[in-house]
Amino acid sequence: xxxxxxxxxxxxxxxxxxxxxxxxxxxxxxxxxxxxxxxxxxxxxxxxxxxxxxxxxxxxxxxxxxxxxxxxxxxxxxxxxxxxxxxxxxxxxxxxxxxxxxxxxxxxxxxxxxxxxxxxxxxxxxxxxxxxxxxxxxxxxxxxxxxxxxxxxxxxxxxxxxxxxxxxxxxxxxxxxxxxxxxxxxxxxxxxxxxxxxxxxxxxxxxxxxxxxxxxxxxxxxxxx
Amino acid sequence: xxxxxxxxxxxxxxxxxxxxxxxxxxxxxxxxxxxxxxxxxxxxxxxxxxxxxxxxxxxxxxxxxxxxxxxxxxxxxxxxxxxxxxxxxxxxxxxxxxxxxxxxxxxxxxxxxxxxxxxxxxxxxxxxxxxxxxxxxxxxxxxxxxxxxxxxxxxxxxxxxxxxxxxxxxxxxxxxxxxxxxxxxxxxxxxxxxxxxxxxxxxxxxxxxxxxxxxxxxxxxxxxxxxxxxxxxxxxxxxxxxxxxxxxxxxxxxxxxxxxxxxxxxxxxxxxxxxxxxxxxxxxxxxxxxxxxxxxxxxxxxxxxxxxxxxxxxxxxxxxxxxxxxxxxxxxxxxxxxxxxxxx
Numbered sequence: 201x202x203x204x205x206x207x208x209x210x211x212x213x214x215x216x217x218x219x220x221x222x223x224x225x226x227x228x229x230x231x232x233x234x235x236x237x238x239x240x241x242x243x244x245x246x247x248x249x250x251x252x253x254x255x256x257x258x259x260x261x262x263x264x265x266x267x268x269x270x271x272x273x274x275x276x277x278x279x280x281x282x283x284x285x286x287x288x289x290x291x292x293x294x295x296x297x298x299x300x301x302x303x304x305x306x307x308x309x310x311x312x313x314x315x316x317x318x319x320x321x322x323x324x325x326x327x328x329x330x331x332x333x334x335x336x337x338x339x340x341x342x343x344x345x346x347x348x349x350x351x352x353x354x355x356x357x358x359x360x361x362x363x364x365x366x367x368x369x370x371x372x373x374x375x376x377x378x379x380x381x382x383x384x385x386x387x388x389x390x391x392x393x394x395x396x397x398x399x400x401x402x403x404x405x406x407x408x409x410x411x412x413x414x415x416x417x418x419x420x421x422x423x424x425x
Numbered sequence: 426x427x428x429x430x431x432x433x434x435x436x437x438x439x440x441x442x443x444x445x446x447x448x449x450x451x452x453x454x455x456x457x458x459x460x461x462x463x464x465x466x467x468x469x470x471x472x473x474x475x476x477x478x479x480x481x482x483x484x485x486x487x488x489x490x491x492x493x494x495x496x497x498x499x500x501x502x503x504x505x506x507x508x509x510x511x512x513x514x515x516x517x518x519x520x521x522x523x524x525x526x527x528x529x530x531x532x533x534x535x536x537x538x539x540x541x542x543x544x545x546x547x548x549x550x551x552x553x554x555x556x557x558x559x560x561x562x563x564x565x566x567x568x569x570x571x572x573x574x575x576x577x578x579x580x581x582x583x584x585x586x587x588x589x590x591x592x593x594x595x596x597x598x599x600x601x602x603x604x605x606x607x608x609x610x611x612x613x614x615x616x617x618x619x620x621x622x623x624x625x626x627x628x629x630x631x632x633x634x635x636x637x638x639x640x641x642x643x644x645x646x647x648x649x650x651x652x653x654x655x656x657x658x659x660x661x662x663x664x665x666x667x668x669x670x671x672x673x674x675x676x677x678x679x680x681x682x683x684x685x686x687x688x689x690x691x692x693x694x695x696x697x698x699x700x701x702x703x704x705x706x707x708x709x710x711x712x713x714x715x716x717x718x719x720x721x722x723x724x725x726x727x728x729x730x731x732x733x734x735x736x737x738x739x740x741x742x743x744x745x746x747x748x749x750x751x752x753x754x755x756x757x758x759x760x761x762x763x764x765x766x767x768x769x
Contacts, residue, residue: 204673205653209640209680255439255682314639317600347600400439 356425479555636683
């Protein structure tokens with residue numbers, strides 16, 4: 201209305217950042233292919249979450265890390281406009297470089313002070329090859345880094361679970377493990393539901409929202425990775 | 426100078442969808458030359474099962490104790506005494522009374538099975554279930570005393586056009602996380618500010634829950650809103666603003682999703698002769714005074730300070746023609762509700 205004090209009003213940004221391991225080991229046993237499929241299948245789920253939470257502006261970005269790190273999708277993209285393009289594997293596992301990329305985006309600005317807590321999911325199958333610990337410390341020193349809702353999916357038995365355990369917000373749940381493509385789809389979908397939990401918390405709270413139960417796999421015996 | 430006020434509270438669209446009540450509360454206690462406005466924002470997560478009660482309780486207590494503070498002549502004391510009183514007596518009293526009120530409420534209405542399903546820890550920590558923020562403005566013809574716990578915004582507009590947010594920031598308040606009446610650190614987490622009116626007269630003081638600011642895209646929303654409010658008040662007056670306030674807040678609540686509440690204090694533009702405040706022995710009489718969380722002045726108030734402030738004859742008789750005014754916004758199935766104003 202014309203008389204309303206103040207300028208433009210809008211829904212609050214809710215940033216969802218996927219950090220995807222694209223190291224050479226991801227090329228083995230179809231892991232890269234499975235990750236691309238899982239993320240592609242998660243997009244409609246994110247669209248549903250966005251529609252269920254019209255007061256939040258769900259914006260998706262993707263970081264790829266291998267030898268160094270870069271934005272696969274660098275522009276915060278509304279869920280309804282998001283189209284998955286495949287990642288390719290090859291190189292080392294420079295997780296620290298990826299964490300620094302994300303940290304730069306959690307500074308205010310460019311991060312909006314009025315945003316909802318960002319949700320970050322880290323997906324990896326191996327041991328980092330750079331100084332990830334220092335980079336994680338830098339991220340967690342940022343107010344938005346501390347406030348972010350961080351989940352991790354470990355792909356296969358060789359994943360550095362202890363590293364991912366330091367990354368996640370909910371230490372009781374810790375990183376979740378996917379040992380086959382079906383589990384990977386299910387767990388990435390679970391990780392994305394954390395976005396919906398963040399979106400549902402519009403009013404202030406005196407603590408951090410729990411992550412909720414991890415879905416139990418019904419095909420645990422099918423260990424592929 | 427005389428103060429008038431307007432309040433409104435609108436339920437957020439996300440709460441309408443989830444069937445959750447408006448968890449904000451706002452209240453005003455009016456005196457002839459002084460006024461107390463309190464705004465509280467009950468926490469949103471499901472384990473804070475009675476945060477609407479907690480916010481209402483906080484507002485009622487703040488209004489009552491704020492009125493007592495004025496009646497005791499505390500605002501007539503030197504600045505450092507006022508700040509000491511706010512940090513050492515008013516804030517602890519508010520927190521203690523709130524906790525006592527929670528205890529009474531739990532005793533009268535024990536937790537249900539459904540409550541304990543949502544908050545298993547409530548048996549050991551009942552205050553969590555009532556978690557809320559609190560902002561209070563206590564104004565007279567000379568000063569604006571402000572206290573705040575948790576998020577929300579206090580904006581002061583002056584006749585010169587100056588718009589300020591006198592309360593010091595708190596870096597912990599980010600991404601819906603807030604300090605709270607329900608935490609054991611509540612007393613230390615309060616922030617305090619004291620604003621002088623005399624040099625550049627204050628035109629309005631607004632207290633808004635965080636749902637209001639979060640709906641604005643611009644980081645400079647306070648300046649923009651404040652300037653527009655000044656213009657509306659000068660052009661149309663408070664009655665015109667008060668009539669439109671629910672609709673303005675409703676827009677923010679609809680877009681941002683959170684409950685949105687405003688307590689607005691407006692000073693008359695009529696000049697009156699106000700005697701100079703007594704000299705301040707610490708020499709801190711110029712400009713606003715602000716106290717960060719956990720940085721309350723180290724000097725303890727002496728009993729003489731309190732006796733003086735309590736027994737000192739009040740310069741002019743303060744008549745509380747309206748004893749209490751508590752507006753609590755309650756959700757209705759159809760949607761947002763304008764806070765009702767109960768004048769006793």
